[in-house]
Amino acid sequence: MRATVWVLCAATFGCEGMIGTNPLHPGDDPSGTGGRGSGVATGGGGEPGPGTGGGVTGTGGGTAQPNPDVPPFACTQDAPGSDTAHRLSRRQLQRTLQAFVDRLVPAAQATPLLQAAWSAAAVPAEAERYKRWGNDFSSQHAQSLFTVADALATALSSGTTYAAAANAALKLSPGTCATLNTASPSVDCQKQLIRNLGRRLLRRPLVETATLDEVELYRQEYASATGATAFSAVVFRLLLAPESLFRIEAHEVAVPGRLDVLALSSAAIANRLSYTYWNSAPDETLLGMAASTDLSTEPAFSAALDYVLAQAPLADSTDEFMGDWLSLDKVPHFQSSNPAAFAAYAGAVKYDDALRDQMIAEVRELGAWVTRSGGTFADLFTTDVSFARSPELMKLYRVTAAAPAAITSANAVRLPAGRHQGVLTRAALLVTAAGNKNPVLRGAHIRRDILCLSTPPPPADLPAGSFDPPPYDASKTVRERYTEKTSVQPCFSCHVTLNTAGNALSNYNGLGQYEDTEPAFKADGTPNGLRLPVDAVVDFSKVFGGNVTTRDSRELTDLVASRPETQKCFTQDLSAFLLGRAVSPVADGCRMNHVYAQLRAGKPLREAMRTLATEPDFRLKKL
Amino acid sequence: MNRTSMNRRMFLRGAGGALLAIPLLPSLLPREAQAQAAAIPKRYVAIWSNYDYGHSRHWYPQGGLPLTLNPAGEAAVKYQALRALIGSNPALSRVLGAGLTPHLGSLNLFRGLDFPDWFGHGFAHALGNLSSSQSNDEINKLPMVSTLDQVLGRNARINPHATEPFVLGNQTSMSYGPDASGKVSRKSPMATTAQGIYSTLFRGGQVPESGQMASVHPRRDVLSRVLDDYKRVRSGAQISSSDKVVLDNALDKLSEVQRNLAAQTTVANGCSYKGISTAYTRWSYDQPQALKNMADLLVAAMMCDVNRVFHFTGIIDDDYYNKSSGNFHDGHSHSPRTVIGGKLNHEYMADIQGQLVSNFIVPLLNGMAAATDAVNGKSMLYNSLVHFAIESGTAHSFSDSPTLLAGNAGGALTSGHLIDYTNPALDDGTFNLPAEAWEADPQSPNFVGYGHGVQLQRIFVNVLQAMGLARAEYERADLNTYYRGRSDSSLGAQNNGITDVGGYGHIGVANPIQQSQWMMYGHHRMKDYNYNFFKTPLLMPPTSAA
Structure with missing residues (x-):
């Protein structure tokens, strides 16, 4: 029931549904009569011909051979596409929660605490080949994430863990509350707790304006409870919040003259970088960069990108x-x-x-x-x-x-x-x-x-x-x-x-x-x-x-390593993985050409990975 | 030969089921009898498995079928008691094995149920949604309809303690039902493992066992505020339409969780599930304990009455079996005469399917047979229906899809028989569509199936009526017009009026030149063949076998 490679004897007929177009490679021609799409037909001799421009269609037993020095993808400015809210993958969620718990309790306690909460649920495995792609949200997702949030919030607010976690949360970003009365936090301390927790779980500063005050919304949990009970409710609510479970870019900046895009805020850019390269939320340094500099500008963005690529969590993405x-x-x-x-x-x-x-x-x-x-x-x-x-x-x-x-x-x-x-x-x-x-x-x-x-x-x-x-x-x-x-x-x-x-x-x-x-x-x-x-x-x-x-x-x-087909293929695979979605030979053509050029030139693999983020639209939200 | 003639009453009893000689088509029931029938808690379990590389013959016991039913206007139906067929053999058949033998009196095994059209791979059609089958472009354009489990599981009278059926599957599900907008699509499994069942169906242990006090979950109110957060974010100015689709779905699913946090007020006697192991993070058909754990949890769910309708989709995990090549499907279905470990390919597949029966269905029936409903003192198996249907009977074939029904739906169905609806007289030997190349019997190269049977969809009528649904609750007449009253159909006279009587035979071509016409009319026929356009149930034996 699953598509995979076929064996032994193949010709040019279809087997109903067992083998189809590879979604990773939208140019593939499942009919068997053509080569892979989006290539540029030049030269002569060789494998079934690559298509022309953004299309696909070799002629079977074709004669074209790709010219390795010609960018293989169509590069169209203002290509269509949209950036949709995307669920954290199972792996991303687990790593995000681990990073969150690590901030609140000592290391020796953090891992078993999360493991206990995680094992109480049955968070569904990802079904896509690229695990980041999954954006389904089933009843089991809902129930299991509820269970994880419930267990984690309960554990962080239980016994002596509560005082340690609450004090650690308070100190994540200093404010007007210097000392926490854990049994009955003052209003200032409640707000500081909420701001700090929200910034780590929603991965952006909470909005505090006249028309929308998110801190006050979360302070509802202190209306009928206090101390550990209210803390537990705040953590639970933040863990299940839409911007916690999903990557949603909802607080961005209008671009003059453009209705089809928004400029990402620094917080959103930091988010994209960290989930692209770390599979996890921004750490304190990256949060600090987002808070202190404008990551939409080139020098600040470049510094943040370099920082992300130099850190150990990059290994999780490559793994x-x-x-x-x-x-x-x-x-x-x-x-x-x-x-x-x-x-x-x-x-x-x-x-x-x-x-x-x-x-x-x-x-x-x-x-x-x-x-x-x-x-x-x-x-x-x-x-x-x-x-x-x-x-x-x-x-x-x-x-x-x-x-x-x-x-x-x-x-x-x-x-x-x-x-x-x-x-x-x-x-x-x-x-x-x-x-x-x-x-x-x-x-x-x-x-x-x-x-x-x-x-x-x-x-x-x-x-x-x-x-x-x-x-x-x-x-x-x-x-x-x-x-x-x-x-x-x-x-x-x-x-x-x-x-x-x-x-x-x-x-x-x-x-x-x-x-x-x-x-x-x-x-x-x-x-x-x-x-x-x-x-x-x-x-x-x-x-x-x-x-x-x-x-x-x-x-x-x-x-194999030297062939342009391999480099083009790898370019698509790497791009699809890092971007967390199927790539389009048109909408992603420019950035993929740049990645291809890096591979072709023998630049370090990390540089090719870096290139994906340097396209200007990495800092835009396409509507 | 012992021939049993039918009168109107017997027909109705066979068709809709009867208890104490009362015709049980709900619309014909006296008001009191309807009330009594409704009081019996009926459970329905739909079980689906892929089997496209198997062969239907491995489902059936050997032996003659000396008894016949003779419905007016239809071909004779042959049947025999399963006990008589099995004799001293320990096993019912290669697929059904020996584990079901204690339940022979509760089973009905149906032979000669055909799908109405060719398709390479059947999906949810075996449970009511033919539109989901994998076929040609026309069929793929058809609107989806809900599968039986969704029809029953969303009926508050059938399933009073849940809003939808519980869907279990190791990779996907063949359960199709509506979303909040009414659009019907495939449902993701709510659980994939025993731990998933525990987490979802038993809400991570929050369902009280017998003797425990029910209470409101402490997160119920704060979860309401989480839902408010979703609504607020959704209404943001920078949220795109595609963002909203994602958020709406999440809101829908989290709302389900929130609804389930309401206090449970009634707990059935014997509700006990916390002692059942939830080990195994991955399972295949050959893992008895993993499957038994899940079966036990489903029985426990019935006893705790958290849901009364269940769906199980099993996909053979090819990592655990001989692929005969790099691709399980191609290695078997496309090469039916391969020998694997001394077994013909289809025998090997039958043994895999048999593992699902012995490791999951048998413990499920054992558990249901051992549990008693206080309302009538009958077993849960007697009061329920377990419906085991498969992708297709034989590799890539739409002929003869074996179907097993276990249970009596509270007395609405008789049981204990192999019932054969094939009608060889209608096999004109002309049906030669592309599937034929793949459905050859290894021992008979020219074999093209068992010949014409009745339309599979008629069994859906039996199930829905036996469970207590009135026709108005599932029939749709709005699209049911294409063949009505036609007498000039090139698709075979036997198909005229199919929407009223069910029809016989493969639908379509009387000769090969009409293959293009077959394609052209395929979508019309498929519209007519979803269950809700069938009005006549299968004729069944009038009394249960001893």
Whole structure:
């Protein structure tokens, strides 16, 4: 019931609804007759042609090859679009609440306090590939968020925690109340508490004008209660407030002569920056910047942006991005209908959910490391730094030293030369869990998710057995068996390009472990004890045009990292993730061209991320 | 052959259900009998699962169906008692397994219920909303209608303690109902796990168990002010129309929470749920304890009477099963003759579906059978209906969608039978739409389905009437005109007057050249085939099997 890559035999027909347009890549052509959209058709030779301008439509088996130096997206000033109220994702909410609690109670108490409140509820998991995209708000959201708010407000106002939390809240921003009578706060102290709590949870100063006085509205909670009870009610109400659960820009500045946009206030800009790059609310420094400077002006904004990108919470965004970009939640759990074959592949490595988790964590950390260390987009595909710390993962990679807790260029453990580099050759992206390496799946993943090239769905009327793995044959490698099976029509026309990248990964077994030879299997699927030499040499001319051949996985990853298709695809993925919504080749074309240029020029990945925020419309609310 | 003829009374009893030989179509009930029927607390549980890669044959017990019903103007209906069919076999069938055997007398298994049109994947059509099926552009333009659970769950007479059904699903739901504006759309699950049920249905433990005192939740009043905050922000000058949509929805959902904070005044005896485990943050069909926890919580919810209508959508979590390829659907549905671990593909799928039955439906029925309603001393299973329907009977086919009803709706339905509505005489062998390539029986390459049965939607009439709804509460006549009185339809004479009698056969083509016409008229037919245009229920055996 879910869309994913298809396997083994594909042609040009539709399978009803199982495979459709990738919402991340709106230019994709699910018909299978064209290339990816929004490209600029220039040059000749190669893959199904990119479309023209903002459209899409290659002609199938086309001849155009992208010119890497031409910006791939349409750049239209004043492009349409609107900025809609957006629910904090589950992860953003949890991190926001953690930051809030951290401000009010000692660190040792804060985490268990939040965990207790969080575990009392069942906040729904996000269903979108990019978890930030989810903007549904179901009954379960409402009930679970009520439960969290209730539990958290209760905990913060219970026993001795109340006095500590209330005094900490009072001191977040000094005011006229210097000493808090916790049992019966004065009016000044009530107001100061409300202002300080509101500024952290609504992430803006409360409005106190003649026509709207939000402080007085929240002081209603002191009308029939006082002390801890009223404090609890204020916290509860703020936790569930619309601007707490949602990112809503509602107190912005009119732009003379423009009815379609508003200029964001400093507080709103700080909010955008922090949720874009930290997955959390502004910290005290960023709040201070928003309060003391006008972040809509270039120098102040630039300083705030630099600050955000230099802080540790950036790692949370890169961690989440890696998981979403590479669909790491889809890394398969162990399953095998042929345990003997699996054992022959896996050898001494035990694949279970623990190792699966370690594989995923490794790739996430790789992204954070590249970003933190000033690495480039290409480094994502080429770094040989090991992040393996568990014995099983170290065994898989054949390294003897565990990665240090805090990795630097100087202390990093390196993976064996030429064996594993970058994300494409890490176990999480190679493991099949069923024992057998599968060049079609691997190739399709790279083609569709890394290169953003078309992967048409399989025909509707395939003959029986089309999806079965090719039969075992003791004289043939996996690559040879799959090639043989897909060399007939209607399979061949697509598999001639679909299998290519997968074949280049032939040196990795079903667990992702490097091998120069692979076990041979008798016709009944049992290993015969012999091994066959692996051939990973691949001709990419049918994919990219020209005369492009790779001899091993290192050359494959170098090639993939250098291709404009990869850079364009990654640009869209990174933009969609950071912006928290589907990107438009038109409305987001300008900023995506700038990101692409950064990647293309080999600038640090962090700079490419920074570029997304430097477009002027980052500081505008489109109505 | 033992043939049972029908008179008018028997027809009505079979159709709408009967208690003590009284015809129970509500509109025909004496006023006192209606009052009595309404007093019985009836629960309805709709269960839906995807199954497009399976085969309907695995649902049914083997054996002949010697008994027949002969309704006027319709083909004979064959049936037999499930107990007679099962004999000494421990299991009812491959899918339904052995766990249901203690409840044979409470079950009805329906065979030969067809969907009226081709579509690749059925969604909520099996529960009343055919418009939701995945098909062609015309069908996708159709207006949605509510599924049975939403119709029943929003009826204050059926469901007096809640405003809507409780919707549970591991990934999505096939429950369709109206929003505040009346627009019908798919409902998000209110809960996805046992913990979600506890949090939502039992309000995080605030529903009092038996013997506890009910009280007003201390957050009720402050939550009212939270709602005011939403209204205030919504009315802000800088709030865009799209912002308002988001805020309106949040306001709607938080208002539900606020309504539920009102003090509960009545607590049924036996209300106990806090001892039920809420472990498992993720579940699949093969996790018995996770599914049993949820079934137990639903039974507890019935005993606490916090809701009387429930919906469960299960999606097979393909991470836990052999995909036969990288894509579960393509690997199975598009290749039905694949062998997995020694099983044919459709057998493998039947076993997965059987896990849902044994791990969720069986404990649910066990719990309902063990709980007694004080009002009539009958079990909750007897007083209720559990309706298990699936995406499609056979891979990508609209023929023969097996349906299981458990319970008697307080005596309104007879039970204990396999009832077969297929009518081979109407299978003219000409129906050859694109789906056929995918519905081939592995053992018979030319197999195209079981032949013509009755329209599935008629069972919705049985359910709604048995639950006590009057026709006026669910029928819609405003769109019900396209085929009325037509005698010149190229779509087959048997379809004329379908809105009155239900009709037989696949709707549409009498020969292949009319495929384009089939597409052209598809949307008209689909309008007619949502449940609220069907007036005639399925004919059912007149008495329950022993």
